[in-house]
Amino acid sequence: MRFSRKTLGIPYAVFLLLFVVAPLLVLFYYAFTNGKGEFTLQNLTDFFTDPNTLGTLAYSLAIAAVTTAVCLLIAYPVAYILATSKLKAKSVIIMIFVMPMWINFSLRITALKEILTLVEGNLARYPFLNSVIGMTYDFLPFMILPIYNTIVKLDGSLTEAARDLGANDRMAFLRVTLPLSLPGIISGISMVFLPAMTNYVVLDMLYNSTYIMGSLISSYFAAFNWHGGSMIALVLLGIICLFTLLSDSGDEKTARTGGALL
Amino acid sequence: MNMKRVFGIMLLAALLAGIAAPATVSAAKNEVVLRICNWEEYIDLGGWEDEEVIDLESGDIFGENSLVDDFAEWYEETYNIPVRVEYSTFGTNEDLYNMLTIGDVYDLVCPSEYMIMKLMSEDRVQPLSDSFFDENDENNYYIQGVSPYIRNIFETHDINGVTWDKVAAGYMWGVTGFVYNPEVVSEEDASTWKLMENPEYVRQITMKDNVRDSYFAAIGAMKSDLLVSEEFTGDENYAENLQNEMNDVTQETVDKAQDYLQRVKDNLYSFETDSGKADMITGKVVANYQWSGDAVYTMDQAEEDEYYLNFAIPQECTNIYFDGWIMLKSGIAEDARKQHAAEAFINFISRPDNVVRNMYYIGYTSTISGGDDGRVFEYLEWNYGAEDDEEETVEYPVSYFFSDDPEDENYVLTVPAEQLQRQLSAQYPSGEVIRRASIMVYFNEEQSEMINRMWIRVRCFNITSVPVWVWILITAVIAAGVICHFRRKAANDKLYS
Numbered sequence: 197m198r199f200s201r202k203t204l205g206i207p208y209a210v211f212l213l214l215f216v217v218a219p220l221l222v223l224f225y226y227a228f229t230n231g232k233g234e235f236t237l238q239n240l241t242d243f244f245t246d247p248n249t250l251g252t253l254a255y256s257l258a259i260a261a262v263t264t265a266v267c268l269l270i271a272y273p274v275a276y277i278l279a280t281s282k283l284k285a286k287s288v289i290i291m292i293f294v295m296p297m298w299i300n301f302s303l304r305i306t307a308l309k310e311i312l313t314l315v316e317g318n319l320a321r322y323p324f325l326n327s328v329i330g331m332t333y334d335f336l337p338f339m340i341l342p343i344y345n346t347i348v349k350l351d352g353s354l355t356e357a358a359r360d361l362g363a364n365d366r367m368a369f370l371r372v373t374l375p376l377s378l379p380g381i382i383s384g385i386s387m388v389f390l391p392a393m394t395n396y397v398v399l400d401m402l403y404n405s406t407y408i409m410g411s412l413i414s415s416y417f418a419a420f421n422w423h424g425g426s427m428i429a430l431v432l433l434g435i436i437c438l439f440t441l442l443s444d445s446g447d448e449k450t451a452r453t454g455g456a457l458l
Numbered sequence: 459m460n461m462k463r464v465f466g467i468m469l470l471a472a473l474l475a476g477i478a479a480p481a482t483v484s485a486a487k488n489e490v491v492l493r494i495c496n497w498e499e500y501i502d503l504g505g506w507e508d509e510e511v512i513d514l515e516s517g518d519i520f521g522e523n524s525l526v527d528d529f530a531e532w533y534e535e536t537y538n539i540p541v542r543v544e545y546s547t548f549g550t551n552e553d554l555y556n557m558l559t560i561g562d563v564y565d566l567v568c569p570s571e572y573m574i575m576k577l578m579s580e581d582r583v584q585p586l587s588d589s590f591f592d593e594n595d596e597n598n599y600y601i602q603g604v605s606p607y608i609r610n611i612f613e614t615h616d617i618n619g620v621t622w623d624k625v626a627a628g629y630m631w632g633v634t635g636f637v638y639n640p641e642v643v644s645e646e647d648a649s650t651w652k653l654m655e656n657p658e659y660v661r662q663i664t665m666k667d668n669v670r671d672s673y674f675a676a677i678g679a680m681k682s683d684l685l686v687s688e689e690f691t692g693d694e695n696y697a698e699n700l701q702n703e704m705n706d707v708t709q710e711t712v713d714k715a716q717d718y719l720q721r722v723k724d725n726l727y728s729f730e731t732d733s734g735k736a737d738m739i740t741g742k743v744v745a746n747y748q749w750s751g752d753a754v755y756t757m758d759q760a761e762e763d764e765y766y767l768n769f770a771i772p773q774e775c776t777n778i779y780f781d782g783w784i785m786l787k788s789g790i791a792e793d794a795r796k797q798h799a800a801e802a803f804i805n806f807i808s809r810p811d812n813v814v815r816n817m818y819y820i821g822y823t824s825t826i827s828g829g830d831d832g833r834v835f836e837y838l839e840w841n842y843g844a845e846d847d848e849e850e851t852v853e854y855p856v857s858y859f860f861s862d863d864p865e866d867e868n869y870v871l872t873v874p875a876e877q878l879q880r881q882l883s884a885q886y887p888s889g890e891v892i893r894r895a896s897i898m899v900y901f902n903e904e905q906s907e908m909i910n911r912m913w914i915r916v917r918c919f920n921i922t923s924v925p926v927w928v929w930i931l932i933t934a935v936i937a938a939g940v941i942c943h944f945r946r947k948a949a950n951d952k953l954y955s
Contacts (some may be wrong), residue, residue, distance in 0.1 A: 248914055251921035313742060320661040320727040403728035405667075407917045415917065418552040419669075420559075421911040 223433075226426035239427035248410065249428065256408040259324070260392035263331040264339075267388050268381065270332070271339035273335055275380075276373075279347035290344060294337050301334065306403045312402070323404035330398040335391065339384040346380025347373070382443045390436055489540035490799045493562040493789060495554065497781065498547040500630070501525050501807070502819040512814060514836045521815045527758040528879035529806045533799065536597060541799050550668075558582075558786070565789035566800045571780045574626050575900035583625045584785040590627075590801045600627050600808040603834075605819050605827035606862045607892075608780075617900070626782040627804045628825030630816075631889050632750035633778050633895055634671065635771040637757065638662075642744040648770035651678035653745060654722045663745045664737060667729035669913035671777070674898055675747060676715040677704055678774045678910065681724075691894075700775055704896045708903045712912050719916045729917075735759070738767065749779070750884040751822030756764065757881050758821065763771075771891050778895035778934040780825070823885045827860045835860055835869060842873045842882045850875040854882065858889045 221313055230236045243249050274293070296304060312326060319326055335362030343359055350373065358368040394410035407415065409432055505525040512519040526545050533541045537715075549553040551573040558564070558577075569577070577583050591601050608631060612623035638648040642662075647653055654663060656673065665672060681703060684690055693699055723729075727743045737754045738746045748756065753769045760767045783804050790797050806812060810833040813824045817837070828834035835856075844851040852875050857866040873882060887895070901909065 247921055248918035251919040254921055254924070318661050318727075319742070400731065401733070403730075403733075405723060405726075405729045405917065406919050407914070412914070412918065415914055417556065418550070419906070419914075420552070420555065421910075434852035 204281045207448075223426050223429055226422050227430045230423060239423050240431075242424060243427055243431055246346050250437070252409060252412045255406060256393040259327055259331065259408060260389050262328050263335065263392045264385055264389045266328060266332050267339040268338055268384070271336060271343055271384065272381070275340050275343040275347055276377075279344050279350075286348075290341075293340050296333075297337050302397070302401065305330055305398060309402060320403050323402070323406065324401075326402040327399050327404045330402045331392050331395065334395070334398060335388040338387040342383040342387070343377060343380040350376055386439065386443055390439070393435075394432065469652065489542050490795050491544060491797045492566065492796065492803065493540050493544045493546075493564045494568045495546050495548055495557075495562075497568060498549060498779075499824075500547075500568070502812075502815040510818075512818060512837065512840065514814075514833060514840055516689075516833055516836060519811050519814050519818075519833075519837075521819060524574065525807060525812055525815065528812075529803055530685045531623055532806055533802055535586060537798075537802070539795070539799070543803075548724070558733060563789050564786055565796055566783055566785055566803060568629055568781050568783050571622075571782065572898060572900045574622070574782055574784055575617050577784065577786075578620065578622075578625060579900065582787055583798065584787045584790045585620075585625050586627065586801060588783070590804075597802070597805055599805045599810070600826070603808055603810060603813070603826040603829045603831060604628060605825055605859050607827075607859050608825040611897070612778075615897070622782075625855045626784045627808070628661070628780050628782045629807075630751065630820075630822040631778065631780045631825050632823055632884075633771060633776040633891065634674070634747065634749055635753065635769055635776060635884070636745045637748045637753045637767050637769050638745040639737055639738075639741070640768045640879070645768070645770060646933050648745060648768070649773050651675050651723050651772045651774055652682055654679060654747075655718075655725055655770075657725065659744055660725050662743050663725075663747075664727045664734045664743050665747045666749075667731045670898060671747070671911055672719060672729070672913065672916075673715055673909055674704060676718045676722075676778045677706065677711065678715060678772055680711075680718055682732065682774050696893075697896075698805055700894065701896045701899070704775060704777075705899045705901075707909060709908070715909075716915055719912075725914065729951075739763070739765070741765075750887070753884040754821040754881045757884070766880075767885040769881070771883070771887060774893075775894045775896050776887075776891060777898055778892075779898070782825075817885075821885075838871060838886070842871060842877055844872050844874050848874050852878060854878070855889065857888045858892055859886060864889065 227239055228235055228237070230238060278289060283289065308330060309319065312329065316322060316326075354372050354376070355368050358372045363371065393408065394413075396408050396410035396414070399406070399408060399411065409428065413425045413428050416428065417424075497591070502521045502522045502525045504527075506521045510520075526543050530541050530543055535537065548557060548567075551569050554567060554569055555573060555576070558567075574583070589595065590598065592598055593601050604627075608628050609623065612626065612628065613621055615622050636648045636653060643653075643659065647656060647658070654665065656663075661774075665675065678685065685700070685703065690696070690699065727737075730737070730746075733751055734743075734748065736744045737743045738748075738756050739760045746756070750769070757767050757769065785797065785800050790800065807816065808824075808826050808920070810826065810828045810831045813826045813828070813834055814837045816822075817824050824834070826834060838856070842854075851872050854871045854873050854877070855869065856871060857869040858864045860866070860869040873880075877883065878888075883891075
C-alpha cells in the first residue's frame with residue numbers, strides 16, 4: 197500500500213465535509229427558501245428593511261467595537277512591555293495571562309458577576325458597560341497572544357538602525373515597531389471583534405436583555421423561523437468575509453511598507 | 459493503492475460497522491426499546507441520602523435508583539417482557555419541537571399543554587389505547603389516581619374535537635406567581651402583575667425570558683382594573699370570560715402589550731432563562747416571576763440558608779399550566795408492544811409512591827391525587843402538617859384537587875399559618891386561587907407569528923432611539939479615518955515614485 201502525504205489529509209477532509217461544508221449548504225438552503233421550500237429573496241430583503249435586525253446589528257457592532265478597542269488598549273502595552281523586556285520568565289508571565297482560558301468560561305463569568313455586583317451594587321443598571329467588561333475579560337488573551345508573538349519576533353536591529361539614523365524613542369516606535377506589529381494587531385482584532393458580535397451568553401449571564409446577533413438568531417429559531425434565522429447567520433458570515441478580505445489587503449500593504457523601511 | 463480505494467474501504471468499513479452494531483444488540487434479546495424525551499431534571503434520579511427517607515405511616519418511600527431503571531425492572535417483572543429505555547431530555551418546548559422537526563424520533567414525550575395542542579393540531583399524536591382507561595386493571599395507576607380536578611380540565615378542552623384526555627396523560631401542573639422577599643416587598647405589592655412596573659423596586663425584579671409568560675403577565679397588568687372588578691368576577695360566565703381576556707391576541711392588544719413590556723423592561727432587573735432562582739436565593743433581586751414548581755425549589759433552597767422567601771399569586775389571575783405525556787405517531791409506528799410499554803411507563807410513574815418520589819425530588823406538583831390510595835395526601839400531611847406544639851395553625855382545604863366533592867372534609871390540612879405564603883400555597887394553590895386560574899390556549903400560526911414579532915421588537919435595540927449627536931460623532935470618526943487613509947496613501951506614493 198502506497199502511503200502518500202495526501203492520505204494524512206483524509207481525516208481533516210472528512211471533518212471539513214461533514215462539519216463545515218454540509219452545514220453551510222444547509223444554511224444557504226434555508227436562507228434562500230421559504231416555508232414551502234420555494235426559492236425566495238424575501239429573507240434577505242426582510243433583513244435590510246426590518247428596523248429590529250438593523251438595530252440589533254448596530255448594537256452588536258457597537259458592543260464589538262468598544263470591546264475590541266478596550267482589548268487593544270490593554271493588550272498592546274502589555275504585549276509590548278513583555279516582548280521587549282529582558283525578563284527571563286517571559287513565557288511564565290504570558291502563561292499567567294492565558295491561564296484564565298483554562299477555566300470553564302461560564303464559571304469565570306459567574307465569578308465576574310459576583311465581583312461586579314460587589315462593585316456596582318446592582319448589575320442591571322449598567323448593561324452595556326457590563327457586557328463590554330465581560331467580553332473584554334473573555335477575549336483579552338486572544339488579543340495579547342498574537343500581538344506578543346509578532347513583536348517578540350521583530351528584528352531588534354531595525355529599531356537600533358532607526359535610532360542611529362536619528363529617531364528618538366517615540367519616532368522609532370511609531371515609524372518602525374508599530375507598523376511592523378500591524379499583522380498581530382489585525383489578527384487580534386479579527387479574533388475579538390467577530391466573536392464579540394455574537395457571544396450572547398455573556399450578555400445573558402450579565403443580565404443585558406437587549407438582543408445581539410447571536411440571541412436574535414436563537415430567538416428566530418425558537419419561533420420556528422429557520423429561514424429568517426439562517427439569513428441573519430448568512431449576513432453575519434458575509435460581514436466576516438468582508439472583514440477578512442479587508443484585513444488581508446491591509447496585510448499586503450504593511451508587508452510592502454515594512455520592506456521599504458529596510 | 460490509490461486514494462479512491464483507500465477512501466472506499468474506509469467507507470465500507472464504516473457502513474458495515476453501522477449495520478452490524480444495532481443488529482447484534484436487538485437480535486440478542488427480544489426486548490422493547492422505548493425512546494422517552496422529558497424535561498431536564500424532571501424525574502427522580504434516585505441516589506437519596508439515608509436521612510431523606512419519607513417515613514409515612516403506610517410505609518417508607520425512598521429513591522434508591524432512578525425511576526427510569528425502576529420502570530425497566532418493574533415492567534419485566536410484571537409483563538415478562540424485557541424493555542430498554544432510551545431516556546433523553548430537552549430544554550424548552552420549542553427545542554423539543556425543533557428536534558422533532560429535524561427528524562429525531564421519540565415514542566413518549568412530555569411537553570407543556572400548548573405544545574401538546576400544537577402537536578395535536580398537526581396530527582402527530584398517537585391516541586391512548588382503550589385499555590389505558592380501564593379502571594379495573596390494577597396496573598392502570600394513572601386512570602385510578604388522576605385528580606378529578608385535572609381530569610375535568612382534560613375532558614373539557616379539545617383540539618379539532620378531540621379532547622385532551624384521549625391523547626395526553628398529565629404529569630405535573632402548576633400556576634405562575636411571584637417569589638418575593640417579604641422583608642422588602644409587601645404581600646400587597648407582590649400580589650399583582652403590576653409589581654413589574656412598580657417604581658419602588660426598580661431594577662430588582664426578574665421576569666421569565668419567553669414570549670408566552672411575558673405576554674400573559676403583560677395582559678394581566680394592563681387589564682388589572684377590569685380583572686379585579688366585582689362586575690367581572692361576579693359574572694356567571696367568569697371562568698370563560700377570564701380565559702378569553704387572557705388569551706386576547708387582537709392586534710390592538712398585542713401592540714399595547716409591546717408598549718407595556720418595552721416600558722417595564724427598564725424597570726426590571728432582567729428577563730432570565732435560568733438565573734432567576736439563584737439570584738433570588740443570593741438576594742440579587744427581591745422578586746422573581748416564577749412557575750410554582752420552581753418557586754417551591756427556590757424557597758426550599760433559601761430555607762437551607764435560613765433565608766425565608768414567600769410566594770404570591772397575582773390577584774388578577776394566574777396562568778395554570780400542565781406538562782403531559784403524549785405518544786408520537788412517528789415513534790410508536792403502530793407497534794402494539796411499544797405502545798404498551800409507553801402506556802405502562804405513564805402508569806408506573808403515576809403509582810402513588812413514585813409520584814411522591816418525583817414531587818419530593820423536583821418540587822413540582824403531580825397531577826395524581828392517588829384515588830383510593832391515600833399516600834399522596836399522606837405525603838402532604840407529612841410535609842406540611844403542623845407539629846403538635848405549633849402555635850398558629852390554620853385549616854387548609856385541598857378537596858378541589860383530591861375529591862369529586864369540593865366541600866369534602868376528609869381533605870383538609872392543618873398547617874402552620876406561614877404556609878399560606880410559602881411552599882404549600884405554591885404546590886397546592888387554594889381553591890380561591892384556582893377560581894382565577896386560566897389556561898393559555900394554543901395560538902394558531904398567524905397569532906403566534908404576531909406575538910413572536912412583538913417579543914423580538916421588545917428585545918431588540920431600537921435604532922431610532924440613538925441620539926443625533928451619536929450619528930454625527932460616528933460620521934465624523936469615519937470621515938477622519940478615510941481622510942487619514944488617503945493622505946497617508948498619497949505620502950507613500952510620493953515616497954516610492
